[in-house]
Structures are given as structure tokens and as C-alpha cells.
Amino acid sequence: MPSIAKPTAIHPSLHRNELGLTIRDYEGSMSTLCAGCGHDSITAAIIRACWEISLAPHMLAKMSGIGCSSKTPTYFVSGAHGFNSAHGRMAAIATGASAANRELTYIGVSGDGDSLSIGLGHLCHAIRRNLKMLYIIENNGVYGLTKGQFSASADVGSKSKKGEPNRMAPIDPVALALSLGATFVARSFSGDKDQLVPILKAALSHRGFALVDVISPCVTFNDHAGSTKSYLYTRNNMLKATETDFVPPASEILATIGRNGAVSVTMHDGSVVRFKGVPPDYDPTDRKKVLDYLSEHHGKGEVVTGLLYIDESVPDMHELNNTPAQALTKIPFEKLCPGSAALDTLQEEFR
Amino acid sequence: MLRAGVEQAVRVNDFAIKLANVNGTGSASANGLLMQAIFRMGIPVSGKNLFPSNIQGLPTWYEIRVSKDGYTARALDYDLMVAMNAQTYERDIREVRPGGYVLYDSTWPLDPRLHRQDVTFLGVPLAEMCNAHFRESRERILMKNIAYAGALIAVLEVDMDVVEQLLDEKFAKKKALRESNHKALRLGFDYARKHFDPLPFRLEKMDANSGKILIDGNTATALGCLYAGATVAAWYPITPSTSVMDAFTDLCRKYRKDPETGAMNCCIIQAEDELAAIGMVIGAAWNGARAFTSTSGPGISLMNELLGLAYYAEIPAVVMDIQRVGPSTGMPTRTQQGDLLECAYASHGDTKHICLYPANPSECFEFAVKSFDLAERFQTPVFLLSDLDIGMNDWVVPRLKWDDSYRPDRGRVLDAAQLERIQKFFRYWPEDENFVAARTLPGVSSKGAYFTRGSGHSRTGAYTEMPEEYQEVVDRLLRKHQAAAKWVPEPVIERRTGAQFGVVTLGGCDAAVREALDVLDSRGIPADFMRIRAFPFPESVEEFLNDHEFNFIVEQNRDAQMKSLLLLETGVAKDKLRSICVYGGFPLSAKRVTDRIASQLGELTERAVHR
């Protein structure tokens, strides 16, 4: 993935966020993905979300596995450290990174191969630990980087580029996450930035593990008739269960709640997620109802999108482990090492 | 009872006993009690637990060797067998040396076919006595063990005051149990005093253990991690490494609870598998924490891919490999040095890793600390290769020492101020005299931001598929590995006058090999000794090998892995190295080494004669 430096000239009219940074400050090097690849649109949404919430670039850690999708952290926030690790292992590496330094914001980018096959176990356990991070699956139904094999998210009957149908049942990351007790589950479409950006912003404020499954068509291997992860299919079958507004903690919280008067959830950090356009019986805090709703619409061949489920009441990995509020890396050595006197006392037991 | 009239010369503090039990019946505490009591009597002692990979019902043995001269390797000649497992009577009785003793439960008569003319049988009606004195069936089984300990205390002359003191300490808060133990102990003791003549070997107080402790290698390793300031630990349970993390967890509860906030200054994660465990270590170390995992061979196999990532992306990682018998599941509760090559070259592509080989719990402690310093100094994975024998058995070692002036060697890490002073940061350039480039940590400054990748990268850290740029980095990695040879522990070398050859070993073979060399010396065959303590090999290793016409390499694996490593990584000629491999899974004994050296020497002289 050769990365090409971008021209650095800044358009004077660009807006600045609370940190005085323009959106260009959140870009990375030039993408080398195929023109039209859904992943690039997700990158653009990440850039916008980070800029809008005024995330300090050096306080972000960008984690990924291996795949076309996993290359993308090079293409956003070049002022942040990134870790393009090994195929399927990102969740494990992010877990250790977070254990060491909980003060950083973690964005993990993965693919459907990376997350639902080789790395499925780590994904499940990161969910169980409620690791505080934004975990994005850039879901195209294929292995892009190894040239178009079906992934575990390919739907039954979905056709490969060569026309062969997939016969095995897919793993749906949203249903999986809900069954594992995930505390923030969303699905979106790379072609719908208006929906995706607020979801990402809400995810970045979430108390624990935020899974965002983004349908992201692979124009090279999976964007033909017969594919259920193509632009056309997704546009035609997408059903927006929820639309969200994200209100950061500093802003005044407006009294008016979404158009349909649906739900508003206060996040752990004081920000508020407001759900608009929610069907009357949809409650994103009721796991059972969400599951019923999803399976009902799945049966109709619809791709349900939006922030689908949220629970801010569950402690994250650090809270469960009773680690200090600051990063473990900041604890001075003098506090970590008991010293010679303690060793002498302890050794009285070894007799 | 009368001691007079015993004509046989009595051996004091020089014998071995073996206790054959059924696992899951609570024998461990009785055996441990004996071992601990002998230690407190100031006598050099070692205990080896030979246990099965099972929770209940299979044979398990415990061996205690007492040696006034301080030989602590496993003995193969048993003066006394405590035969408590009918399943293994036949084999156990066969193992007693001529003139030795068998103590057994005479509640049931012994099959006459098991009798040996040259062995004295000491029957104690253990079950009968315990059934008469204890009511509950669980208690009856447990107390049988304490009762045979009582009989042994009598016949071996263990100091009863010491034993009572130990029981007081152990059951300080459990009065009823203290009572039962005391009662059972007396049952066995009184019976033995009444019915048996003194044995031709016995114990006598010495003063060899002042300034010494009784500790297992895994506890010592965990202590090293605590003292080194490790804050993140990730693991997946596997025998024989589990007790490293158990001990670390206990120690953290004791020493890492912040007095001001009540928070735990550590994060210990039981991972979903070893792939995750090493991933977590790498993630934490990438962020600047001292992080480690503890595992055994199967875990190392699973960690291979990510170990290569850490090597190539230059991320510190500390791996405690408590070796057991492979391949595959192998024999999980038997010991071996079977992971030497696996660790030295773990992962695909060209990789070489720093490995440390402790010989005992003291070195586990010392080398555990060193592992973190080396990992951070050289920005690379470091393996501490302990084994089941070192890790899970109690060893008598000098008290551990800690230097309060110790500060972690964090290696080359640029802070915000240092970053401010440089023009531009490149991850893998410029390098220092150890061929290490400075790294930066996330969360410090955008100027230090870079993209860590396991894919091809140039010295600037940029992606590359160009041959020269790729080679420049991996060639530096090789030089970096070689530079570490000056930083790792030197070998232990002991020379004898008139030595004609060298004997080289590593890790837990130490005690057996030293003893073997004493035996050979007493037979007029002096040899020089070298114990290798690390890879990459310091120069002195090759010098020693070249100094001798030939060298025996004693190790516990089938394929002569250390010998192979020496041939691959030094310039020593192949015909200078001869192998002695003992790999059945039990700790090494001196006899195996002397026998094998003697027979190989015999072959050598024979060949010389026939030439």
C-alpha cells in the first residue's frame, strides 16, 4: 500500500473546530484503494466525525488488522499513531493497548474477513470485555485484498463475480454482537454519510465497545448484479430504523426530541444521542425488541440501518478491572516496585 | 527405642526417598510438610513432584533427596519407598535399591509376589488406624497421608518440634484441622517408634539453610515481573505456566493496590487464547507499558505469527515459556527443554529472538527483570525459558536480593521535548550503537506519530516493496540481535585442572551436570563446565567450545536443540560437539549424565585404539 503525500495547501475558507484545526488536519495520506471503493467513503466519514468532536489527533490510536479495509487508517488522521497489525488480531492488540493507556481514543478498522472469520474469537471477547473503542467493520461480503473470495458475511444466494452462489448461512455481526451482550450496535452504509457520521460520533462517546457494521461495496469484486453487498442492492433494500443526532456534552441540550418524539440517550460522558425518525415501537435500549425488529425485517430482505441498540449502564474493561483513572503507563515506577524491604518481609513466608 | 546394636554404618543427611501416591488424595500437603521440615532443620534438600495430567485417580510421585553435600538433582537410587498406591506397587518396589526399605499400608496384606529378599518391608496399618480415629471418609483419606508422614518423622528422625511449629503456622486459623493433623501424625509416629528398628540413614540438624528460602520458579518469575514494574499481563491457562500468573495476581493484590485510590496498578487479562494473549502484550508494549505473558510450548506455537510482527515492527514483548514435554499436547505435567529452537526462531521469515535460560528460581527472578530491560532496550520479543521442574517444584535457593537503585531500562523512547528538538521523526532511523532506533509512544505528540506495520517498511517507517529498502531494515535487525550478545547474561564457566573436555548445559540441567562432573572427577576424569544462560551467545561461549578438543552438550530434548543452535550460531566445528539428550520427561539426574559421558568416552577410546 504505497501511500502518496497530499498537497498541504489549506483552503482559507475551511472551518476550524474547538482545537483550531481544520478538517484537513484530520486527513491522512492519499488512498491507494480502487476508485469507488466503499472503504474510502468510510474514511471520509471518520475524518469528519473526528474533526467535529474536536478529537486531539495525538490522543487517537488507529488500530487495524489486514485487508483493504485495514489499510485505511493510513488515510485518516496522520497526526495519530496507527497500528496495522496482523490478520484478525486487531481486537486483541487494541485490548492490550487500551489496558496500558486508557486515556487514548481507540478506533479500530476491520473487514468482514478480518472480523468474522480469522478474528471472530477476538471480536467476541472484546465485546464481552466491553473494551472501550469504536470498532468498524467495513463489510463488503468478500475478501478484497485476496481477490474476491466469499467472506462469512456473504448472504445465501449472493453471487460471486464469477457467478457462483454462496450456499452457507452468513454471520451477521449485528445479530452476533447483540447476542453477546454488546452495548452499542449500529449498522450503516458507506454511501450514506449523513447517517454514518453521527453514528461514529456517538460511538466515540460510548462507555464501552461500539460496534459499527458498515456495508461498504467492493467495486472490484462484489458490486455486480446478484451481489447483496453492492451499491444498488444496498440502496434499494436499506431500511433506516433510526436516524441519530449527536449532541456533545458542552452544547446546550435542546428540549425538542426527535421528530417522532422517540428516544434520547445520555452517554457516559454527558453527551446525548437523539434518535429521529424511529418507528413508534422501536426502542434502541430494549435488546429483545431490537432483535425481534431485526429478524422481522431481515425476513423481508431489508438491510436495517441506524444506531440499533445502546446501553450506557455497563462498565467497561477498565471499570471491571478497577484500574486507575489515568493510564497505567503514567504510574511511576516507585509505586509499582515494592522495594527491598518488602521483599525481605515477603521472603519470611518462603521457609 | 534402642539404637545400640545397629552395626551398619549410619548415613546422616544423605539419602533419597520416594513417595508413591494416588493423585487427588491430598498427599501433596503431607509430602510438602516433610520437605519443609527438613529444610527448616537446615539440611540441603530438594523435592520433585512427578504428577500426572489428571485431577484424581492416577499415580503421582514425590521424591525427596537429602544431601549434606548440597547435591539437589533428582536421585535415582531410593533408600526408602513410601508405597501408598497399590496400582504401582510392583514398579515402585522394584525401584528400591538393594538394602533399602518399603513403607506400606499393612491394613491389607501385601501380595507375596511383590516381596523382595533384599528389601525391608515396614508395614503400618494406616487405613485401619485412621478409620478407627476419624469419622468422615474424606478426613480418613487425608489423614492417612499425615499418618505416614508421622511414621517417616519417626524413622528418619525429623525434628518433631519443627513439624509441630509448621502445623501451627499452617493451621493458625483452623483449630479443628490442626487437631486432626496432630492426632494423625502421632498415630503414625507412635506406631513406627514401637515397631521398627532404626534405619541405616537418618536426618540430623545442620546449618546449611540460613539465608536461604524455599521457592518455586514460577513464583520467583512472577516476583521478577512485579519488581520490574510490569503493569499489563495477558495469558491463557496452561500447565505448567499457570502458577506464574496465579502468583502474579496474588502479588498484585498485595502490592499493587493504590493506597490512595484503591485502584489496582495493573491489568491482568485472561485472554481467549494465546494469540490474543501475545496480541495484548504487544498492544500494551506498543503503548509503553511493561507487559508479559506466561505460557508453554503449545502457546508459543500459537503466538508465532504475532511474535514475528513484534520482531519486525520492533515492539518489546516478554514471554515466559515454562516448557513441558511436546510435541502437540505431549505430556503436560512432565518437564523438557523442547522449545529452544522454537523460541530462538519463532515465526515465519527471518527472525531471531533473545532467549534467557534460568537454571533455578533465583535466576527466574533475576532474568525476569532482565527480560523487560532487554525487550525495551532492543525493542523486540524476549523469551524466558524456564521449565516445569524449575517452575513448579520448590527449590532451596539463597534469599532473593533487590537493589533499590534499580530503574527500568526503557530503551530509546523520545518524549515530547526530545521530539520538539528534532526536525522530523523517522521510526527506524537513525540507529544507535546497538542498531536500535528511537521509538515514540502514542498520546505524546503528533510529531512522533507514525504507522506501525508488519508489512514491508523502509527505515523511515514508510510502506515499501523495494529490495534495498526492505533489506536495509532486516539487515539492521540482524545486527541488533547480534549486539544483544553483549547485554545478555554471560555463561557460567568452571574449569578443573587437567580437564580434557568440556561439558556444556543449560537451565534446569545445572545441578545434575555439576554433580556428574564431581563424580567423574572423583573417578579421575576431570572436565570443564559451562552453563549457557542466553541466546544470542556471548563470545565466551564459542571460546569455551573451541578451547576444548570436544564438548558434551547435555540437554533435555530429543533433537539436541542447543547443540543445533550452537552449530548454527557459532563457528565451532561440528566434530567438537557431542550430544547427551535425556528427554523422557522427568528431571535430570547425575547418574544419567555420568553413565552417558562414561560410555561415550569409552567409545571414543575404543575408536582411538582401533584406528
Ligand SMILES: Cc1ncc(C[n+]2csc(CCOP(=O)(O)OP(=O)(O)O)c2C)c(N)n1
Ligand atoms: C494469517 C493470514 N492469513 C491470510 C492472509 C491473507 N489475507 C490478507 S487480507 C485477507 C482477507 C481480507 O478480507 P477482509 O477482512 O474482508 O478485508 P477487505 O480486503 O475485504 O477489506 C486475507 C485472507 C493474511 N494476511 N494473514
Ligand code: SF4
Ligand atoms: S478490492 Fe475491493 S475492497 Fe479492495 S480496494 Fe478494491 S474495491 Fe476496495
Ligand SMILES: [Mg+2]
Ligand atoms: Mg471484506
